[in-house]
Amino acid sequence: MKALTWHGKGDIRCESVPDPKIEDGRDAIIKVTACAICGSDLHLMGGFVPTMESGDVLGHECMGEVVEVGRENSKLKVGDRIVVPFTICCGECRQCKWGNWSLCERSNRNGKLQAEQFGYPGAGLFGYSHVTGGYAGGQAEYIRVPYADVTHLKVPESLTDEQVLFLSDIFPTAWMAAENCEIKPGDTIAVWGCGPVGQLAIRSCFLLGAKRVIAIDTVPERLALAREAGAETIDYAEGKVQETIIELTKGLGPDAVIEAVGMESHGADTMAQSLTSNIMSHTISMERPFALNQAILACRPGGIVSVPGVYVSFSPVAMGAFMNKALTMKTGQTHMLRYMEPLLRRIEKGEIDPSFVITHRATSLEDGPDLYSTFRDKKDGCVKVVMRPHG
Structure with a gap:
């Protein structure tokens, strides 16, 4: 065959x-x-x-x-x-x-x-x-x-x-990622990555009752598809993801974040890029968790970080921000x-x-x-x- x-x-x-x-x-x-x-x-x-x-x-x-x-x-x-x-x-x-x-x-x-x-x-x-x-x-x-x-x-x-x-795979994966956010009426969810899982996660969040979804990517067609679902979008290549999220949420931050990118993410946001690069300068890793660290940085204190993105080895994670903001991470194969x-x-x-x-x-x-x-x-x-x- x-x-x-x-x-x-x-x-x-x-x-x-x-x-x-x-x-x-x-x-x-x-x-x-x-x-x-x-x-x-x-x-x-x-x-x-x-x-x-x-x-x-x-x-x-x-x-x-x-x-x-x-x-x-x-x-x-x-x-x-x-x-x-x-x-x-x-x-x-x-x-x-x-x-x-x-x-x-x-x-x-x-x-x-x-x-x-x-x-x-x-x-x-x-x-x-x-x-x-x-x-x-x-x-x-x-x-x-x-x-x-x-x-x-x-x-x-x-x-x-x-x-x-x-x-x-991708529909249940996106749904579990959204479910892991423990969405309540009125919640704002931010989604990193507008590929297939990210697109389905956006729609899953709305079906589960989210009021707002903010989607982050840089590919025009993917950002357009996210907007068709009702999401507000941010182009990370413009380098101001954190500042824009703070502005969009009036300083409150998203209630939960979904990292649907995984180990091969790219970073352009100045704050998250600096954070990840600083961590990676002291470690050896094949993985590039720019999106994960950006999501951790963006999530409001006490919020949830949902990670359907795939990782297989060691990743340098922003544990200081994660711990001090009392975040919860939910992840796993679906x-x-x-x-x-x-x-x-x-x-x-x-x-x-x-x-x-x-x-x-x-x-x-x-x-x-x-x-x-x-x-x-x-x-x-x-x-x-x-x-x-x-x-």
């Missing part, structure tokens, strides 16, 4: 790889009808995530049709149409029973390797390095889904692939199965159609490597890429 594979920093290829096979009775094989490139895939492309190996199949946002089912899997049958969450969940360990699906204690088959980095393992992830299990991803014609009797969401034929595809079905119902009711973020479409995986570059470089107004492996 054809798949997008990783061969080193900046080297993404479309090539033939072996077809997936049933390896366990709870498995299922899915014919991928739609898949997407996620912002966190760019961290892989940039070489920021350790334990990637040449030839690894990429992708963790996908959906499709069940074409084969393991003999112990009674929840799925051939022909079922499902969305595959990016986290792999056994459904039986204590974390799964607690509803902490992204912390599944069994699904990461390289859990000992991850524990060396984080103290304990988390759930296995599709297409995201060997430290998270080394599972082949969904930017492919077919994918094997382990624990498929739990790791799926059946979707109705009445909705298109594009309407439900983002239930695989507990997908907690949100997928409720958000599906919102889509069915017409409250939101996540497909609005799609700007680029492809009917062949052959276009994938070029689209990775387009997405990374924000060319041609690119916000989100969706591919159909079978045309």
Whole structure:
């Protein structure tokens, strides 16, 4: 089959790889009808995530049709149409029973390797390095889904692939980020990053009752999309993010902030740039948490910092501002199965159609490597890429 594979920093290829096979009775094989490139895939492309190996199949946002089912899997049958969450969940360990699906204690088959980095393992992830299990991803014609009797969401034929595809990651991720802000009527929320997660986070904040959302980015098309949702926008390239937030909130600051950028952020705001650069001058880090430190600086005292942005190693964080302002941070990989079905119902009711973020479409995986570059470089107004492996 054809798949997008990783061969080193900046080297993404479309090539033939072996077809997936049933390896366990709870498995299922899915014919991928739609898949997407996620912002966190760019961290892989940039070489920021350790334990990637040449030839690894990429992708963790996908959906499709069940074409084969393991003999112990009674929840799925051939022909079922499902969305595959990016986290792999056994459904039986204590974390799964607690509803902490992204912390599944069994699904990461390289859990000992991850524990060396984080103290304990988390759930296995599709297409995201060997430290998270080394599972082949969904930017492919077919994918094997382990624990498929739990790791799926059946979707109705009445909705298109594009309407439900983002239930695989970015819509639940954005919703959890907004929910973590503990929004109350009248609250003001600031969102760093107007990529796909940021765009959906803006809309999630409004759906959860926020009065105002302030969105920070520098890409014109993304800022325009944020304004369409009702957000007030700040171009961070103008270098006055903190001053502008103070002005917009009459000195009070946002009640909570969402950092939807992650480890590869860029800084232009003078105050936050100075703060981050000062910290980094005394540390060694591959990560650039300009947006995180800017968000910490901007959040009002006693507020919440919600972080859906991805980090994998050491980051120099402005702990002085964080501690002295009595802030609370809420973060983590998304507990997908907690949100997928409720958000599906919102889509069915017409409250939101996540497909609005799609700007680029492809009917062949052959276009994938070029689209990775387009997405990374924000060319041609690119916000989100969706591919159909079978045309």
